[in-house]
Amino acid sequence: MSEAILRISGLEKRYASGLHALKEVNLEIRQGEIFALLGPNGAGKTTLISIVCGIVSPSAGTVTVDGHDVVRDYRASRSLIGLVPQELHTDMFETVWATINFSRGLFGKAPDAAHLEKVLRDLSLWEKRNDKIMTLSGGMKRRVLIAKALAHEPRILFLDEPTAGVDVELRRDMWALVRRLRDSGVTVVLTTHYIEEAEEMADRIGVIANGALAIVEEKAKLMRELGRKQLTVHLQTPLQSLPEALAPWTLALKADGRDLEYTFDGHQEKSGIPELLKKLAELGLEYNDLQTRQSTLEDIFVGIVHRKP
Structure with a gap:
């Protein structure tokens, strides 16, 4: 069994409004697995990912990425993480190449044209590298988000609703890409409302409801025992x-x-x-x-x- 690259212990999040978004979450995610986090709207999926990625501060508990605490050692932990958010966050007037090259530089990585070319080719974006993002289709913009997240060679990739609003063909292309990433040693954590997406790809599945993990189990065992x-x-x-x-x-x-x-x-x-x-x-x-x-x-x-x- 692979070592855990992400360890979450006693994680809590309370907002000033009184909302108890996360309740005593304990979770370990293994190196090189595809982990699907499922849950209804408002269950706490995005809050959990945001804390791991350093976007939201926890109220209690600890999170470590490959041994680096996300609060005390945030620079090291964030350099190991790639995040593909639900919404498009990028300069629409920049070219694809400039955008991902800039993203790599944000993490202090030396220029590596060969790596960026590989990322763009894997995502079928190479021919679009000099196009401005504003001219791309919705599906291609989603691919740019993934390219940005992969530009600095993360060891763990978070995909927050990665195929929301894309067509079936593009969704299956992304499934294939996620499997290739897993095969190369990248750990992938995805949230999705497409249950068939988790059923198709995930090694393990976690279900979160009302801020608490209801179950974490191997997909095959879950299907066998609860099916x-x-x-x-x-x-x-x-x-x-x-x-x-x-x-x-x-x-x-x-x-x-x-x-x-x-x-x-x-x-x-x-x-x-x-x-x-x-x-x-x-x-x-x-x-x-x-x-x-x-x-x-x-x-x-x-x-x-x-x-x-």
Whole structure:
């Protein structure tokens, strides 16, 4: 298992308004992983990232990046971080090349045309290097933000809603870029409202709700342990109510009694489906079709966010 490059311990944030934005957040993010931070609007995702990146001051707790405290040793910690914010923050009248070259210089890095060229080529921006940012499309401007964040060769990259408002093709291009960054050793932390984005890319997933981490888990394990499966039996003759003989199964009548839904844990050893179908036959309940469905990460996310404490 890789060493943690980011350690967050007992992190709290209270604003003067009284808003308790973060509550006792403890989290370790490993070197070279893709970590997806999910949560509804106002959950605390951007506040958490802003504290790590030195934009917002914490009320309590500690944050270290590769051993450097983000408050006491802020210069060293910030030099290891790249941030791609939700909104475009750049000089619209500058060229792409001038913008990323300036960003590299802000971190005290020596000029490196070869590195900047590689970044621009990876982002399909090389042909646009002499264009002014104001002339670029929305998707290309988003790529410029990523190029700015990568200009100083960070070890950890934060992507705050990186594909918001971009088309499907560009979104998939960015997914491919994120994987290449991970393969090169860069740790990637992303927040997203596109659940399929986390399901597609993340190694681990954290869900934050009301300022507190509700769960942090390996994606595969999360899908396996919290996922559920559902069998829908399309009956030939609608049922008015469930027969008592079907009580051992978790069943529900849907579609005015025409559909019989059986929900079971995805990780349990036996599904109970063969026994259920046998019981239906014994009861003389004939069906036209069967459909099965596996829980998605979105189903799991909604369940975590809305479950009672």
